[in-house]
Amino acid sequence: MRRLATTAMLLGLAACASDPAAESWVEGSLSPADSRVLAETVAQIARQRLPPASSTVMVAPPSGATGAAGATGAAGATGSALPEAIADALRKAGFAVTASPAQTLGAHQLLYRVTPFDGQMLLRVSIDATTTAQVFGINAKGQLAPASPQSVQTGAGP
DSSP states (O other): OHHHHHHHHHHHHHHHTSOTTSOBEEOSOOOHHHHHHHHHHHHHHHHHHSOTTSOEEEEOOBOOOBOTTSOBOOHHHHTOOHHHHHHHHHHHTTOEEEOOGGGOTTOEEEEEEEEEETTEEEEEEEETTEEEEEEEEEOTTSOEEEOSOOEEEETOOO
């Protein structure tokens, strides 16, 4: 039992120490409605951190890796509408959006990670060196909704 706890702790630390310049991550698939809720939250977080209309955001695309549970991590591979929903929400919020590393001079890097968390969903958004996390669950109407306040950590990646 002690060995299992130690292994879990080391895996957790390794996940926290991942390169913040890595890709975004979506574990599993999301419905279009869930993607819109998460995208609106990402845009809200961006508005809290950056001035719209004068900021360009480079949205890191989701990775093509496979998640720990065997689900494909790439949002495009799972049919998730999240990457495009995030880009649309950021544009509607007044940001210029690019996904091309060649066009990122002066752009703020935005990474997002969506993972299952204790029967709910954890959204982590990293803009430059600030990470904001929030837990989402299903409300009484069967819709994805925030289940916790936002937690902000500076100097950290997702």
